[in-house]
Amino acid sequence: MGIKQEKEAMVQEIKDKLTKAQTVIMADYRGLTVEEDTELRRKFREAGVEYKVLKNTLTSIAAKEAGIEGLDAYLAGPTSFAFGYDDATAPARILNDFAKDHKKLELKGGLVQGKLFNVDNVKELATIPPREVLIAKLLGSFKAPMSNFAYLVNAIKEKKEQEA
Incomplete structure (x- = not known):
């Protein structure tokens, strides 16, 4: 060549x-x-x-x-x-x-x-930040409202059980 x-x-x-x-x-x-x-x-x-x-x-x-x-x-x-x-x-x-x-x-x-x-x-x-960090932050921001929602649902369930 x-x-x-x-x-x-x-x-x-x-x-x-x-x-x-x-x-x-x-x-x-x-x-x-x-x-x-x-x-x-x-x-x-x-x-x-x-x-x-x-x-x-x-x-x-x-x-x-x-x-x-x-x-x-x-x-x-x-x-x-x-x-x-x-x-x-x-x-x-x-x-x-x-x-x-x-x-x-x-x-x-x-x-x-x-x-x-x-x-x-x-x-x-x-x-x-690196891609992995951004994804982790994004997933964390999704997780927070879901865990709050789960806590709320659980609290409603417990309240109903107490009333019953």
């Missing part, structure tokens, strides 16, 4: 990642130590997030082929990409939390369901 075919295959792979991921968060990772990078990659693995360093020119071509406009503005300098396929907030949350303790990591922006997000939008996205 020649260099041209390799690059075309890489562009196709990047295009697939950009279109399949719910969320893609970009960061400048310059200055991180090997240990810090290893720690960050471990956090991503645990959350099911794919983390890659990609060539900006190939990413730019892939984005254009995928119909994503404006991504080039975020592709200056070394860029790492966190792809979230299942949990849309995980890449933003992990990078944002990591950047708080590791000042050398700098958020650049993101792509959420095909829409570009600036750094402020990414930080806002990072505050949304």
Whole structure:
């Protein structure tokens, strides 16, 4: 396989990642130590997030082929990409939390369901709890009225039994 075919295959792979991921968060990772990078990659693995360093020119071509406009503005300098396929907030949350303790990591922006997000939008996205937490809260809010209703029905039953 020649260099041209390799690059075309890489562009196709990047295009697939950009279109399949719910969320893609970009960061400048310059200055991180090997240990810090290893720690960050471990956090991503645990959350099911794919983390890659990609060539900006190939990413730019892939984005254009995928119909994503404006991504080039975020592709200056070394860029790492966190792809979230299942949990849309995980890449933003992990990078944002990591950047708080590791000042050398700098958020650049993101792509959420095909829409570009600036750094402020990414930080806002990072505050949304994981999907499991949101589901648990939702189920909890359903449970409270039902348990109150069950308590009320039981109280009515006990009152009727006392009257009888």
